[in-house]
Amino acid sequence: MADLTAITSWTLADVQHFARRAGFGLTPADAATLQAQAPGAAIDAWIDGTGTAYDPTAFNAALATADVVLEPLVSANTAVAGSVDVAAVAAPHPFLVQGAEAWRNNLNTAQALLAWRMQHNPHAFEERLALFWHNLFATGWHKVNNTALMLKQIQLFRGQGLARFDDLLVLVSKDPAMSLWLDSVLNNAAGTNVPNENYAREVMELYSLGADNGYNQADITQLARALSGWSFTFAEADYIQNPANPGQKFAADARFKVYDGTALAPDTRLWWGGAATVSSSQHATGTISLFGQTLDVTTTANGWAKGENAIRSILSMKGPNCAQFLAKRLLTHFVTTGYTAQDQTDVATLIQGAAFDLRVIFKTLLKSQFFFSAASRYALVEGPVSWLVRATRMLCPSLAAGSGQTPKGYPAWRLVTNSATTFDQMGMKLLDPTGPNGWKEHTAWLNSNTMRYRAKAVAALALNETRAYNGTTYPLFPTFVTTDWFPAAPASAQAVYDRLAALLQPAPIPASVSAAWLSALWPTGFTWDSASQTKARELAFLILCSPSGQLY
Numbered sequence: 380m381a382d383l384t385a386i387t388s389w390t391l392a393d394v395q396h397f398a399r400r401a402g403f404g405l406t407p408a409d410a411a412t413l414q415a416q417a418p419g420a421a422i423d424a425w426i427d428g429t430g431t432a433y434d435p436t437a438f439n440a441a442l443a444t445a446d447v448v449l450e451p452l453v454s455a456n457t458a459v460a461g462s463v464d465v466a467a468v469a470a471p472h473p474f475l476v477q478g479a480e481a482w483r484n485n486l487n488t489a490q491a492l493l494a495w496r497m498q499h500n501p502h503a504f505e506e507r508l509a510l511f512w513h514n515l516f517a518t519g520w521h522k523v524n525n526t527a528l529m530l531k532q533i534q535l536f537r538g539q540g541l542a543r544f545d546d547l548l549v550l551v552s553k554d555p556a557m558s559l560w561l562d563s564v565l566n567n568a569a570g571t572n573v574p575n576e577n578y579a580r581e582v583m584e585l586y587s588l589g590a591d592n593g594y595n596q597a598d599i600t601q602l603a604r605a606l607s608g609w610s611f612t613f614a615e616a617d618y619i620q621n622p623a624n625p626g627q628k629f630a631a632d633a634r635f636k637v638y639d640g641t642a643l644a645p646d647t648r649l650w651w652g653g654a655a656t657v658s659s660s661q662h663a664t665g666t667i668s669l670f671g672q673t674l675d676v677t678t679t680a681n682g683w684a685k686g687e688n689a690i691r692s693i694l695s696m697k698g699p700n701c702a703q704f705l706a707k708r709l710l711t712h713f714v715t716t717g718y719t720a721q722d723q724t725d726v727a728t729l730i731q732g733a734a735f736d737l738r739v740i741f742k743t744l745l746k747s748q749f750f751f752s753a754a755s756r757y758a759l760v761e762g763p764v765s766w767l768v769r770a771t772r773m774l775c776p777s778l779a780a781g782s783g784q785t786p787k788g789y790p791a792w793r794l795v796t797n798s799a800t801t802f803d804q805m806g807m808k809l810l811d812p813t814g815p816n817g818w819k820e821h822t823a824w825l826n827s828n829t830m831r832y833r834a835k836a837v838a839a840l841a842l843n844e845t846r847a848y849n850g851t852t853y854p855l856f857p858t859f860v861t862t863d864w865f866p867a868a869p870a871s872a873q874a875v876y877d878r879l880a881a882l883l884q885p886a887p888i889p890a891s892v893s894a895a896w897l898s899a900l901w902p903t904g905f906t907w908d909s910a911s912q913t914k915a916r917e918l919a920f921l922i923l924c925s926p927s928g929q930l931y
Contacts, residue, residue, distance in 0.1 A: 380725060381718070381721070381726060383725060384748055386746060386751050391411060396751065397422070398503075400759075401425060401426070401503070401507060401745055402425070402507050403497055403768050404884060406772075406882065418746065422745055426504050426738065426742055428501075428504065428505060434501065438778060441781075441782045442495075445474065445495050446473050446491070446793060474495070474792075476492055476526050481631035482619045483526075486811060487800070492530070493530075494792045494802075497510070497765075498768050498771050499781075507765075509540060511540075512536040512547075513810075514712075515586065516557065517812040519810070527632065528632075531554070531556065531633075532555075532557065535550055542738075543734065543736050545690075545691050545695075548586065548693070548694070549687055552609065558611055561815060563578045563606065564610045565577075566603060566606060567607060567608070569661050569663065574603035578603070579605075581815050582602070587694070587697075588697060588701055588704050592700045592704065601668055601689075602667075602669060602689055605663065605667050605674065605688075606686050606689065607662050608658075608660075608662030609686065610635075610637070611633040611635050612649060614634070614646055614648070617630055617631055617632040619631045637658075637684050638660065640659065640660040663676055675688075694735055698731055698735075702730040702731045705730055706723045706727040706730055709740070710722065711820055713750070714750055716821045757886035757930040759930065764802055764805075767836050773884075777863075780863075784857075790855065790856045791853045795836075795856075804832035805829050806829040830924075833924070833929070834924050837923040840923075841858070842917070842920060843856070843916065860915055860916060864878065864882065864915065872905045875914075876893055876896070879915065879922055880922065883919065883923060885922050886931075888922070896918060897918075
């Protein structure tokens with residue numbers, strides 16, 4: 380049975396467990412600061428992003444210049460026929476993926492932006508939540524082919540990831556990237572047209588109920604009719620011109636629209652690019668029969684879009700089924716895969732009792748005795764993106780320290796994600812899953828190939844690898860052993876290990892293993908000098924590559 384009563388006090392280990400699962404870890408000093416607060420209030424503030432600790436001012440200021448990999452930019456006012464001025468100009472947005480640079484449409488650059496945000500956002504839960512929903516509502520760039528729309532979806536998860544689940548489900552169903560990904564843009568049920576069932580099937584099977592859990596093929600067809608015509612439009616202002624090619628424009632934003640033959644605002648373009656004054660007629664008329672009940676799919680009651688009542692009926696008519704589905708996903712990502720059927724039922728009961736209010740659900744679950752139980756500690760294999768980001772948070776300069784350095788002391792995430800395709804090789808091609816079912820979690824993250832690339836990634840991090848780009852050499856991960864890792868010089872090899880274990884927080888490593896490492900690295904005695912600092916890097920690498928280092 381899952382004990383969902385809230386803890387009333389916590390230890391430093393409790394805080395670190397919470398920060399690993401509900402964010403990307405805390406340094407020992409920051410964890411001690413959080414431990415001094417009452418757990419209930421501290422967890423509420425962590426989830427809500429309230430209080431001075433979550434002030435985004437410095438983060439937002441740094442975000443404008445976060446890309447440390449210098450690249451000649453092309454500004455619109457220097458573009459001339461046949462040639463362009465490639466002198467560097469100020470980037471209008473980090474990593475050149477949004478705003479005036481959206482035309483670049485580069486997946487690896489967008490991945491780099493997300494990694495930097497995960498590393499430095501003071502509201503870490505916001506990024507953890509976006510990563511969780513990105514896996515559940517998995518959408519892929521290789522079909523959407525638009526990084527701006529993919530990042531728009533990630534921002535939806537940040538902004539609405541704590542809403543009611545039915546509200547989130549509706550917003551995802553209206554999202555332009557999802558509309559392209561699962562063919563909502565092709566769903567035409569007007570007149571005698573046969574609806575495209577792709578999204579209707581997946582929204583129940585993968586996003587709200589689970590396979591064969593309370594619906595049948597007739598429900599899929601009827602829901603597809605209700606959602607027919609759900610698409611999006613562009614405005615002229617949404618298009619960004621490639622300054623190097625004045626004839627090339629790229630859509631940097633879009634907005635939801637039901638294609639039902641109604642009037643459109645001036646300068647509106649339909650999703651396939653044609654300008655129009657009215658939308659085409661693709662939406663079904665009349666009623667449908669969903670889950671045995673009749674629904675009018677043309678109603679706009681409550682300010683809902685036509686057919687929105689059908690999406691909302693998934694929860695209103697199949698609440699117990701949806702609660703069981705959502706409980707499983709929450710347990711698998713945030714608590715443990717070793718839950719019992721009763722545990723799942725208990726969490727499902729919490730979900731229904733909270734009326735699917737995700738903020739209430741997360742606060743209750745992440746304060747619970749069940750979450751903090753010994754059985755939940757180090758019970759999950761950490762996903763590769765979270766795992767690497769958490770290591771950078773421990774070993775690289777803080778936001779304040781990195782912002783004050785020249786060049787900026789930020790990881791060269793764009794080199795990490797680009798030429799090394801690091802995330803892809805580690806098993807999580809961020810923003811581009813292979814299918815709508817996303818990535819399997821826990822032990823599915825690990826195999827001989829993904830472990831090989833985890834080792835390559837943390838070799839770059841711990842051993843201070845560099846890479847050349849446009850004639851300049853950059854450290855992939857700026858790390859400074861003495862200032863960031865060891866506030867005071869360690870007096871022994873064991874002290875080096877103890878500090879690194881406190882930073883990197885692996886699952887317990889057998890004493891015989893750590894002793895063997897220390898004996899091999901310092902066979903003849905210990906002196907804290909440059910040679911020992913290099914060995915400290917090697918020890919950090921060993922910890923991160925160990926079986927215990929994959930758990931969180």
